[in-house]
Amino acid sequence: MKKINVHIKTNRQQDYPIFIGVGLLEKINSLVDITKYSKAVIVTDKNIPSSLVQNLQTALGLPNSVVVLESGEQQKDLENVQKVWKALKDFGCDRKSLVINLGGGVVGDIGGFAASTFMRGIDFLQIPTTLLAQVDASSGGKVGINLLGIKNLVGTFQQPIAVIIDIDTLSTLPQRELISGFAEIIKHGLIADKEYFLLVTSKKAQEFSQDELIEIISKSVQIKADIVSQDEKESDLRKLLNFGHTIGHAVEAMSQESNKPLLHGEAISIGMVIEGKLSKILGLLSNEECEILEQALIKAGLPTTLDLPVDDILEKIKSDKKNVKGETKFTLLEGIGKAIINKLVDDFTIRKVL
Numbered sequence: 001m002k003k004i005n006v007h008i009k010t011n012r013q014q015d016y017p018i019f020i021g022v023g024l025l026e027k028i029n030s031l032v033d034i035t036k037y038s039k040a041v042i043v044t045d046k047n048i049p050s051s052l053v054q055n056l057q058t059a060l061g062l063p064n065s066v067v068v069l070e071s072g073e074q075q076k077d078l079e080n081v082q083k084v085w086k087a088l089k090d091f092g093c094d095r096k097s098l099v100i101n102l103g104g105g106v107v108g109d110i111g112g113f114a115a116s117t118f119m120r121g122i123d124f125l126q127i128p129t130t131l132l133a134q135v136d137a138s139s140g141g142k143v144g145i146n147l148l149g150i151k152n153l154v155g156t157f158q159q160p161i162a163v164i165i166d167i168d169t170l171s172t173l174p175q176r177e178l179i180s181g182f183a184e185i186i187k188h189g190l191i192a193d194k195e196y197f198l199l200v201t202s203k204k205a206q207e208f209s210q211d212e213l214i215e216i217i218s219k220s221v222q223i224k225a226d227i228v229s230q231d232e233k234e235s236d237l238r239k240l241l242n243f244g245h246t247i248g249h250a251v252e253a254m255s256q257e258s259n260k261p262l263l264h265g266e267a268i269s270i271g272m273v274i275e276g277k278l279s280k281i282l283g284l285l286s287n288e289e290c291e292i293l294e295q296a297l298i299k300a301g302l303p304t305t306l307d308l309p310v311d312d313i314l315e316k317i318k319s320d321k322k323n324v325k326g327e328t329k330f331t332l333l334e335g336i337g338k339a340i341i342n343k344l345v346d347d348f349t350i351r352k353v354l
């Protein structure tokens with residue numbers, strides 16, 4: 001088992017461990033001090049195997065109840081947050097109760113947001129069951145929901161008490177979801193570590209062994225933790241993690257309105273190609289590196305192009321909460337393994353690349 005400590009520099013109260021390994025769900029009591037909680041509510045979705053939920057309930061040894069949500073990005077809304085709030089109230093939760101999110105990024109974001117606002121905030125634990133949530137969504141403390149067709153419009157910054165990444169949970173994950181998770185892994189290489197980028201793109205997602213996967217997840221978690229610990233609230237450095245996400249979120253939100261919704265990692269893959277091209281046009285990334293980026297994503301089995309009206313994408317980009325004073329700032333690449341934040345790009349250039 002690997003253990004990574006996240007130390008938020010601005011807030012000593014919020015240090016927390018991330019455990020990565022196999023068979024961890026059954027050992028939850030030895031990893032986290034559960035005894036200080038009065039009761040727990042497990043938030044999960046209908047695709048999470050019930051055996052996982054039962055194993056967790058058995059291992060907990062605390063009075064607990066379970067909320068099962070519908071699955072999918074469309075569920076990341078206020079209605080489901082209300083469902084969790086109501087379940088917490090109905091189960092008689094108090095400030096010493098714990099929310100445990102067992103599922104992908106959608107469950108983690110809904111459950112985390114509900115916990116961070118219930119009674120002005122109670123503790124929550126993340127047990128991510130998709131690769132994407134394991135390497136990205138479960139750590140970092142951003143929790144929130146979509147509203148009015150805009151991704152993550154409402155949310156809070158609240159760190160979990162711990163993250164337990166049990167690789168065994170991936171055994172039932174559909175291959176498309178596994179590949180989607182690799183988009184964020186590749187992003188970590190692109191923004192922070194060229195050698196890591198070359199390693200994770202050396203073969204297809206499904207060809208990595210379990211041991212290799214543990215190494216990869218640990219490295220990705222470490223890259224994210226290093227960044228978040230220096231800038232929890234995204235004043236500057238944390239924006240590094242947004243590479244591919246300005247365009248990616250617009251594409252993701254638009255695809256949700258179509259009959260062919262993209263997964264988060266798939267939309268980010270398209271976003272990374274377009275933002276890679278922006279980096280090239282601005283003279284930050286060479287032709288060759290831009291090509292390497294695109295080919296790596298294609299090899300990983302991720303989509304890299306999309307046929308969407310340029311005006312609609314631009315409009316969505318403008319409503320992105322990352323924009324300030326109507327200016328569109330991007331995180332771009334200055335080569336593979338190095339990103340640069342706050343690059344102002346005018347609409348003409350964005351249109352040209354789109």
Ligand SMILES: NC(=O)c1ccc[n+]([C@@H]2O[C@H](COP(=O)([O-])OP(=O)(O)OC[C@H]3O[C@@H](n4cnc5c(N)ncnc54)[C@H](O)[C@@H]3O)[C@@H](O)[C@H]2O)c1
Nearest residue numbers: 047071104105106129130132133136137142169172173264
């Ligand atoms: N908070 C953050 O910092 C952060 C970071 C990145 C992404 N996100 C968010 O995370 C979401 C995407 O997360 P995701 O890709 O995990 O999507 P998801 O939660 O929708 O999970 C993907 C699908 O896999 C199913 N599933 C989950 N675990 C499974 C398992 N072990 N076996 C079988 N099926 C399983 C789910 O039911 C769902 O249908 C997006 O909403 C994105 O905005 C948040």
Ligand SMILES: [Zn+2]
Nearest residue numbers: 136184264268
């Ligand atoms: Zn992402």
